[in-house]
Amino acid sequence: MSKHSNILEMRNISKRFPGGVVANNDVTIEVRQGEVHCLLGENGAGKSVLMSILYGLHHASDGEIFLRGEKVKIASPKEARNLRIGMVHQHFMLVPTLTVAQNVILGQYPAGTVLNMIPEVSQKLVELGRRFKLPVDPGALVMDLTVGEQQRVEIIKALYHGADLLIFDEPTAVLTPKEIAGFLDFVRHLRDEGITSIFITHKLDEVIAVADRITVLRDARKIGTVLAAETDPSELARMMVGRDVLMKLGDVRHDVGEVVVKINGLSANNSRGLEALSDVSFDVRAGEIVGIAGVSGNGQSELCLALTGLLESTSGSIQIDGEEIARLLPRGVAEKGVAHVPEDRHKLGVILPFSISENMVIHQFRKEPFSKMGRLLKKNISEYSRALTTEYRVRMRDTEQPIGDLSGGNQQKVVVARELARNPRFAVINQLTRGVDIGAIEFLLKKILEARNKGTAILLVSTELEELFAVCDRILVMSGGRIAGEFDGGRENLEEIGMLMATDVAS
Amino acid sequence: MRYAETIKSLGAPVLAIAIALAFGALLIEVAGFSSVEAYSEMWTGIFGSMRNFSEVLLKATPLILIGAGLAISFRSGVWNIGAEGQFYAGGMVAAVVALQMEGVNAWISIPVILIAASLAGAFWGGIAGFLRARYGASEIVTTIMLNYVAIILTSYLVTGPLMEAQGLFPQSDRFPQETQLPRILSGTRLNIGIYIAIIAAIVSWYIISQSRRGFSMRAVGASPDAARYAGINVNKNIIYSISYSGALAGLAASIELIGVTKRLFQTISPGYGFEGIAVALLANNNPLGAIFSGALFGALRSGAEIMQIGAGVPSVLIFIIQGLVIISVITLGTIRAYRKLRPED
Numbered sequence: 117m118s119k120h121s122n123i124l125e126m127r128n129i130s131k132r133f134p135g136g137v138v139a140n141n142d143v144t145i146e147v148r149q150g151e152v153h154c155l156l157g158e159n160g161a162g163k164s165v166l167m168s169i170l171y172g173l174h175h176a177s178d179g180e181i182f183l184r185g186e187k188v189k190i191a192s193p194k195e196a197r198n199l200r201i202g203m204v205h206q207h208f209m210l211v212p213t214l215t216v217a218q219n220v221i222l223g224q225y226p227a228g229t230v231l232n233m234i235p236e237v238s239q240k241l242v243e244l245g246r247r248f249k250l251p252v253d254p255g256a257l258v259m260d261l262t263v264g265e266q267q268r269v270e271i272i273k274a275l276y277h278g279a280d281l282l283i284f285d286e287p288t289a290v291l292t293p294k295e296i297a298g299f300l301d302f303v304r305h306l307r308d309e310g311i312t313s314i315f316i317t318h319k320l321d322e323v324i325a326v327a328d329r330i331t332v333l334r335d336a337r338k339i340g341t342v343l344a345a346e347t348d349p350s351e352l353a354r355m356m357v358g359r360d361v362l363m364k365l366g367d368v369r370h371d372v373g374e375v376v377v378k379i380n381g382l383s384a385n386n387s388r389g390l391e392a393l394s395d396v397s398f399d400v401r402a403g404e405i406v407g408i409a410g411v412s413g414n415g416q417s418e419l420c421l422a423l424t425g426l427l428e429s430t431s432g433s434i435q436i437d438g439e440e441i442a443r444l445l446p447r448g449v450a451e452k453g454v455a456h457v458p459e460d461r462h463k464l465g466v467i468l469p470f471s472i473s474e475n476m477v478i479h480q481f482r483k484e485p486f487s488k489m490g491r492l493l494k495k496n497i498s499e500y501s502r503a504l505t506t507e508y509r510v511r512m513r514d515t516e517q518p519i520g521d522l523s524g525g526n527q528q529k530v531v532v533a534r535e536l537a538r539n540p541r542f543a544v545i546n547q548l549t550r551g552v553d554i555g556a557i558e559f560l561l562k563k564i565l566e567a568r569n570k571g572t573a574i575l576l577v578s579t580e581l582e583e584l585f586a587v588c589d590r591i592l593v594m595s596g597g598r599i600a601g602e603f604d605g606g607r608e609n610l611e612e613i614g615m616l617m618a619t620d621v622a623s
Numbered sequence: 624m625r626y627a628e629t630i631k632s633l634g635a636p637v638l639a640i641a642i643a644l645a646f647g648a649l650l651i652e653v654a655g656f657s658s659v660e661a662y663s664e665m666w667t668g669i670f671g672s673m674r675n676f677s678e679v680l681l682k683a684t685p686l687i688l689i690g691a692g693l694a695i696s697f698r699s700g701v702w703n704i705g706a707e708g709q710f711y712a713g714g715m716v717a718a719v720v721a722l723q724m725e726g727v728n729a730w731i732s733i734p735v736i737l738i739a740a741s742l743a744g745a746f747w748g749g750i751a752g753f754l755r756a757r758y759g760a761s762e763i764v765t766t767i768m769l770n771y772v773a774i775i776l777t778s779y780l781v782t783g784p785l786m787e788a789q790g791l792f793p794q795s796d797r798f799p800q801e802t803q804l805p806r807i808l809s810g811t812r813l814n815i816g817i818y819i820a821i822i823a824a825i826v827s828w829y830i831i832s833q834s835r836r837g838f839s840m841r842a843v844g845a846s847p848d849a850a851r852y853a854g855i856n857v858n859k860n861i862i863y864s865i866s867y868s869g870a871l872a873g874l875a876a877s878i879e880l881i882g883v884t885k886r887l888f889q890t891i892s893p894g895y896g897f898e899g900i901a902v903a904l905l906a907n908n909n910p911l912g913a914i915f916s917g918a919l920f921g922a923l924r925s926g927a928e929i930m931q932i933g934a935g936v937p938s939v940l941i942f943i944i945q946g947l948v949i950i951s952v953i954t955l956g957t958i959r960a961y962r963k964l965r966p967e968d
Contacts, residue, residue, distance in 0.1 A: 426852060447854025456852070464852040469845045478842065478853035487835045494833075 122182075123149040123281060123312050124170070129179035131165055139165040140176070141336040147281075147314060152307050154323045154344075155316045157333035158356060158412065158579055163316045166333070167283045170314075171203045172196040183281075202274025203283040206290065208266050212259035216252055217241060220273045237276075244275055249305050264295040271302075281312045288322055289413070292390065300326045318356070318411055320349045320617075332356055353411075353614040365558070365586045366405075366565045368605040372589070373402025376573035377542050382432035382442075384422045392418040394597040395432070400542065400573040405564065407588035407605065408577040411617050415597035416577045417459055420546045423575070424456040425449035426464075436542055450479055453541035457531050457548060459577070461524070465531045468520035472512060473501035475519045476534050504533040509559070524551035532560055536567045543567060546577040561587050581613065593617055635959070636905055636916065639951035647944035651936055661934045668929025669922045675929065677811035681883065683921030684816045685710070685875035685892075689899030690906060690913035691824040692871030695831050696748075697908045699864035700844035705751060705766025706872040707896025709744040711773035713873025715780055716743035717880045718887035721798040722785070732801050737819075737877050744873020745866040747773060752865035756858035762865065770896070778889050785887060794888035804882035816878035820917070823871055827910035830867075840864050872896060898924075901949045907956075920945065 124147040131140040140162045147153045155163045168174040170181065172190040181188050183199055190196050196203070210219050217238045221230055238254035245251045250268050258266060267287065274282055284303075288296045303313055303326050317323060323330055324344060332339040332355040339355045377400040386392035393415045400406045408416055421427035423434060425446040434442040436452045444452070458464035466475050477486045477497050485496040501515040508529040512522055519527055528548070535543060545564065549557045565587055568574055578584050584591050588605040593616040601616045603609040648658035669679055689706045696703040703709075717740040724732035751769060754760040778793070785795040804814040831837040842850040843860040850857055876891065884891060902920055906912030927941035 424852075445854070446851060447856075450854050458852060463846070463848050465849070467842055467846045467849045467853075470842070474838070478849070478855075481838050482835055487838075490835050492833055492835060492838060 121148050122146050123184055124314075125182040126166070126170065127180045127182070129166060129169060129176050129181075131162075131169060131174060132177045138336050140169070143179075143333065143336075143338045145331050145338065145341070147312060148329070150307060150310050150312055151328040152303055152313045152315060152326055154327035154330045155314060155333065156318065156320075156323055156330055156352060156356060158318060161333040161356075162336040163333055164285055167203070167285060167314065167316060170196070171201060171283060197277055197279070200279050201281045201283065202271075202277065202279030204267065204270045204274065204285065204287060206285045206287075208270050210258045210266060210269060213257065215255050215257055216261075216269050217254035219258055219269060220254075220276050224277070241272060241276065244272055248272070248275060248302075248309060250275075250302065263290050264292070264298070267291070267299070275311075280310070281314070282306065283314045283316070285316045286318075287315070288317065288319065290388070296322070318413065320352050320356075320411065323352065324349060350611060350614045353617050356411075364607070365561055366568070369404065369589050372404045373571060373573075375399045376402050376437060377575075378433075378435040378438075379423070380433045380435075382419070382422060382429055382434060384418045384427055384429045386418055391430070392597050393422060393429075396594075396597075396599055397432075398592060398599060398602075400575055402541075402573050403568055403571045404589050405568050405574040405576055405587050405605075407584035407591040408575065408594055409581055409584055409591050409613055409617060410579065410594035410600075412579050414594045416546065416594055418597075419594070420456070420459065420544050420575075420577055423449075423544050424454060424458075453538075455535035455538055455540035455543040457528075457535050457543070457545040459546035459550070461527060461531060461551070466519050466527055469518055471516045472505060472510070472519050472522070472530055473497045473515045475530055476501040476504060476515075479534070479538065504537055505530065508533040508563070525553050525556040528552050528560065529556065532563060536563060536572075539570070540567075540572055542573045542575070544575050544577075548576065548578065549580060549583050557583070581610065585610070635955045636907070636912075636952060639905070639948055639955055640919070642951045643944050643947035646947050647940065650940060650943060654936070654940065656934060656936045661930050661936045661940075664933035664936075665926035665930040667933065668926035671929070673808065674811055675925070677808055677813035679918065679922045679925045680817045681811075681813055681921075682924050683918045684820045684882075685879050685895045686899055686902050686920050687817075687820040687914055687917030688823055688871045688875035688878070689868075689895055690902030690917045691820075691827040691910040692868035693899050693903040694906060694908040694910045694913055695827055695837075695840065696864045696868035697903055698831055698844050699840040699860060700847065701752070701755070701861050701865045701868075702763045703748060703751070703766050703865050703868050704763055704900065705748060705769050705896070706868065706899045707892060707894065708766065708770035708773035709747045709869040709872035710876045710892050710896045711770075711777050712747035712869075713740035713744040713876035714880055714887060714891045715773070715777055716740050716873070717877035718780075718785060718795050718798070721802045721881055722796060724802050725799040727801055729801050729803075729805075732799075733804060733881065736802060736881055737874055740873040740877030740880075741870040742873070744876070745870035747873070748869020749862055749866040752862035755865075756861050762861075766865075777887065777891070781888055787886075792888075794886045796886070798881060798885050802881045803885075804878060812883055814878075814882040816882045819874070819878060821914055823874065824910045824914045824917075827867075827871070827913075831910060836860075836863070872899070898945070901945065904949060905952050919948075 127144050129140050129143045132138050143166060157163045165174060169176045172192045172195055181190065188199060217234050220241060221233060221237055241252055241254045250272055252268055252272055258269065288299060291299060300322065306313055327344040329341055329343055331341040334356060380397045382393060382396045383391060384393040396419060410416055418427055422429045425444050425448065429442055433440055436454065439452060441449050441452050462468065480486055485493060487493055498515050505512065505515060510526050510529045512526065519530060548560055564574060576584065576588060585607045590605055591603045591613065592599050593601045593613055595617060603613060651658040651661050668675055670676060693703060693706055717736050720736050720739045747769060751762045751765040754765050755762045781795055782793045787794055787796045804816055806814050831840065839855045840860050842853060842855050843857050847857050879891060880887060898920055902913055902916045905916035923941050923945055927938040930936050931938040
């Protein structure tokens, strides 16, 4: 009943996880035979989950999948492979100590017959490599290969098993700029060979460069499918980051207090050793909220970590009230009056098994009134915690229950309460509203404004433009690890900011 | 205020022990013995007389000390499998120091021995802690390796430099009388070591749950990244926690040596260091709980001997029961964690 030009249709797919998280909400996509189809969306928009459902890693709560015109049920990756679907994961599924050929046949055939097959498999891999312009050395050990080469092995592995529908999960995230260019060429070549690709990404320039059609997801829903030839980065950016309009919560202020934070020529590497932050300079004044806009992965995370002592910068200086803090450890930075609401709440922001009270004092437990002569004063800690959770309207049973029991929004309230209660000189706030419901968003933004009005210098990093427009006095756009532009905090700059976010100044 | 939760936390271990004893009974029957007779002999072995019960406490002493120490290490996210080696390290130093104490007042000699042995155990654990903190070497591997080093070093000492004057057996000379740990029950070998163990467990509980240091250690154990974010020195706390557990293992060795064996020999530990891991796990890494789980394992060990003599059941069956206790505890814990993860469906 489906059109023959569609190799794949996923209809009305919904995925609800236990605990109430909805990852896909009634999403329908159609992928045409032989096209490069991009799935575009912010982190957490539901792209990866949708593709995991297609590959049998997750099971949809609702919805149907039609493959090559037939309705299919895909219970496991093995069934997906039998249906000629291949997936190249962001984290490669290769055994480093085996050779390329061994990895390709791993787990596919009965034991005993495998070793005899190596020469034959190697031969076929070389042929495939020639056909797809994807040269591999079947005898090389995977651990000796570069990341780009390992990715090639993943692709050729899928092709070897006959896949003609390939899913790439953020394939360029692990590559260097030069490798990215080569990879995009290769994807075009796959299309010429009749292979259909679904390409998950949140990078607009890549989408424009390689896609035939683009489906945008946001907040678990499909926003729309557009032809690459008929769209432009700013439209895509709007589709991707737009959300319900927030009211402007505070007036934009100019020429506020004295300069508190002076950042000069700051550079830093990401965890893979690539430069993620390049020569960034700006100031934040007392009583001012400076927003950092940008598509995620453009150096914002590294900026926040470097500012708070969690990531060593490679060059540049950070001054708080004229004092250099770039070489200090996290505790030293905190003692200079720097607060930090981290982006990754579960990894950094809270200690999940700890109680709400304990989480409230993780910076301050060493000092009175929270401890004395090496002993924790639990009564004082609880009292402090009760006062703050009341002020922030944290919904909970009592302050001694593990913070892991709370919803994401309530956890974030605890983090923000903890950080702002220290009356910081400078607050670094990254993704304040991630995983937080609308009601709590406005509440938290008002608290940020309160802190601003008390004279705190605030850096608010967000991928949600609406959040920035709601409270920022100035907005800086980050792209490719650099500051690409500076704007007044008014909404009138939306178009221009969206455009700037979409262009990668580094490449 | 939180009695309900305390009782709840006791539920799992008690259930685990019941399950293990039930399976144990089955095994005893399968092996061709009467489980009723075997368990009643075991009961006698544990509670039958003051003497029997004192042996239980004697065997529990090192287990409580080691279990309480390991509980702190595990809570800090440091998987110290080397309490056995730290016990031997403590034992060697205790012997060397004790042999020098001829004519020294017991008020001086005993504390000096206990402290020296604790330091030795702390040092032995600290090596693995340092390697983890400085080079990221897995403490699971290094502590296991250091076990062999300490055990073989002990063998070398008792067959070489410290071998007894007569040169008959691979053991040291008898320690001087001044080093004998005071006995607390006449006619038995029970000594003040049990008091020391209980006090050490209470101190350990205070450290981990009531002190500033414990807060840091628990933070490091629960989430090293978040601990770093909070300005806690992760490496320092790793070294502290493993050294602390090493110190209690070393202390346990010195109590065993000057309280019971009076000599250093090759097998001063029948596996206390490994059984201590089970003691800590059964106590859910709560040092206070280690007092009870240590006593339980001491009882099983002591009762097993009587069971073997009285009912003819091989005491190895007791080791199976001990193993079953641990498997049950872990299984019940896993089930609980699983239920918590998936409240519905």
